[in-house]
Amino acid sequence: MLVTLLVAGVLAGAAVGGWFFQRDHHLRAFAATPVSLPAPVTVDVPPGIGPRTLARRLAERGVVTDAELLYLYLRREGLGPRLKAGEYEFSGALTPAQVVEHLVSGKVKLYRITVPEGLRAQEVFALLAASELRLDARKLEALSTDATFLRLTKVPAKSLEGFLFPDTYAFPRGESEEAVLDRMVMRAYAEYQRAAEATKPRVHLGMVEAITLASIVEKETGAPEERARIACVFHNRLARGMRLETDPTVLYALYLLRGAYPKNLTREDLRTAHPYNTYKVAGLPPGPIANPGAAALRAALAPDDCDDLFFVSRNDGTHVFCPTYACHEALVKQWQVDFFRAAPAKPPEAKP
Incomplete structure (x- = not known):
C-alpha cells in the first residue's frame, strides 16, 4: 500500500512538473514570437492599471495575440510593478517580450511641435493649444504673466514675451503647461548664453x-x-x-x-x-x-x-x-x- 502511494505521488509530481515545463516552454515561445503590425498602434497606459487589464488592452489593439499568455508572462517575470504609465506607440514586428520591454522602459510616445521664429506669446499659446498636446491656451496665457511662475523660471521681466524660444520640441501627451513653458524658457536662456559669448x-x-x-x-x-x-x-x-x-x-x-x-x-x-x-x-x-x-x-x-x-x-x-x-x-x-x-x-x- 505504501509503495503504491509513493509511486502515485511520484507520478503526480512528474505530471505537475511536466505541466509547468510545458507552460514555461509555451510562454517562452509566445514571448519570442513577433507580431507584425500593419500600421502604428497607440496604447494608453493609465496610472495604476493592473497587468491583466493591460494585457487585455494590448490584445484588443492587436499588439499581442493572447491576453492570458501575456498576463502569465508578466507574472512569471515579476514585471507588473515595473510597468510605467503613459502613451506608447508600437510599430513594425514586435515580440511580446519587446512590447513589455518598451512598457518597462517608459519611452512614451512624443509629439513634435515646431514654434517658428518671431511669433508673439499669444500666437505661441494658440499653436500649443491647437497641437496634439491639447494644452490650455488660457492657462498658458495666465502663467505667462504670473509673478510666481516668472520667479520660478527666473524670467527677469513682467511676462514670458521674448523668452519662448522658437524651436522644434517633443513632449509626451499629458505634459503640463508649466513644464512646456519652462522648457521653452530654458532653451531661450541657453541660446542667449551662446549668443552672449560672441558679444x-x-x-x-x-x-x-x-x-x-x-x-x-x-x-x-x-x-x-x-x-x-x-x-x-x-x-x-x-x-x-x-x-x-x-x-x-x-x-x-x-x-x-x-x-x-x-x-x-x-x-x-x-x-x-x-x-x-x-x-x-x-x-x-x-x-x-x-x-x-x-x-x-x-x-x-x-x-x-x-x-x-x-x-x-x-x-x-x-x-x-x-x-x-x-x-x-x-x-x-x-x-x-x-x-x-x-x-x-x-x-x-x-x-x-
Whole structure:
C-alpha cells in the first residue's frame, strides 16, 4: 500500500512538473514570437492599471495575440510593478517580450511641435493649444504673466514675451503647461548664453535688452542675411540718441492698447503715446515684442559694423540701407512712392 502511494505521488509530481515545463516552454515561445503590425498602434497606459487589464488592452489593439499568455508572462517575470504609465506607440514586428520591454522602459510616445521664429506669446499659446498636446491656451496665457511662475523660471521681466524660444520640441501627451513653458524658457536662456559669448565690445546690453532688440530685428526682416545689418542700424541710432522709429513696436503698442493688431499703420497710430511706440519714446521699448530665434539674438549682440542709420523696404522682404537722411529720403521716394505709383496696387499689410 505504501509503495503504491509513493509511486502515485511520484507520478503526480512528474505530471505537475511536466505541466509547468510545458507552460514555461509555451510562454517562452509566445514571448519570442513577433507580431507584425500593419500600421502604428497607440496604447494608453493609465496610472495604476493592473497587468491583466493591460494585457487585455494590448490584445484588443492587436499588439499581442493572447491576453492570458501575456498576463502569465508578466507574472512569471515579476514585471507588473515595473510597468510605467503613459502613451506608447508600437510599430513594425514586435515580440511580446519587446512590447513589455518598451512598457518597462517608459519611452512614451512624443509629439513634435515646431514654434517658428518671431511669433508673439499669444500666437505661441494658440499653436500649443491647437497641437496634439491639447494644452490650455488660457492657462498658458495666465502663467505667462504670473509673478510666481516668472520667479520660478527666473524670467527677469513682467511676462514670458521674448523668452519662448522658437524651436522644434517633443513632449509626451499629458505634459503640463508649466513644464512646456519652462522648457521653452530654458532653451531661450541657453541660446542667449551662446549668443552672449560672441558679444562685440561696443555692445552693452543686458539680457532683457538684448532679447528686446533681437525681437525687433526678427520682426523687421525675413531675410536672414540682413539681420546683423539691421541690428547695426539700431545700435547706431541708440548710440546717437535717435529714436528707433520701428513699425513693429507701434503695432505691439496698439495691440496692448486695443487687444488687436491693425491691418495698416496710420500717421495717427505713429503719434499714439505708449512706452512701446519707438516713434514717440527714445531707446528700446520696455520689453520684447516677439520671440526671437538664435540668429536674431546673435545679430543683436554681434551686429555688423556699418555707418547706416536708415533702411527702406524693397517690397520683397529685403531692404536698402542708408547712412544719411538725404539718402533715406531718396530711397523712400524710389521704393515707397514711385514704386507704387508705377505699379498701382494695394500696399502690403503691416505685419504684426
